[in-house]
Amino acid sequence: MADMDRSSDNVSSDSAEQTSQASSKAEFSEDEETLITRMYNLVGERWSLIAGRIPGRTAEEIEKYWTSRYSTSE
Structure with missing residues (x-):
């Protein structure tokens, strides 16, 4: 049972890494x-x-980059 807890922890950390990579991209x-x-x-x-x-x-x-950076809100 403890092994299953560790494997789910690894999945959680992998997901966090992917999220941080996506935001840095x-x-x-x-x-x-x-x-x-x-x-x-x-x-x-x-x-x-x-x-x-x-x-x-x-x-x-x-x-998205262009519109967020150069969009004119009139």
Whole structure:
């Protein structure tokens, strides 16, 4: 029975690690931010095209980053 408790603890810690990795992945490096800005100026809101230039990033991540950073709330 004690073995089962330990295995569930490992699952919990693995889940916590995945959550922290997911939240840190949402952060963009300075190089990524610069590339996103340059690409946006060239191609506009073609998020999938921009994401294709940044390994490991999805169009949705880039669009969320852009709207959260440069959105005008009027």
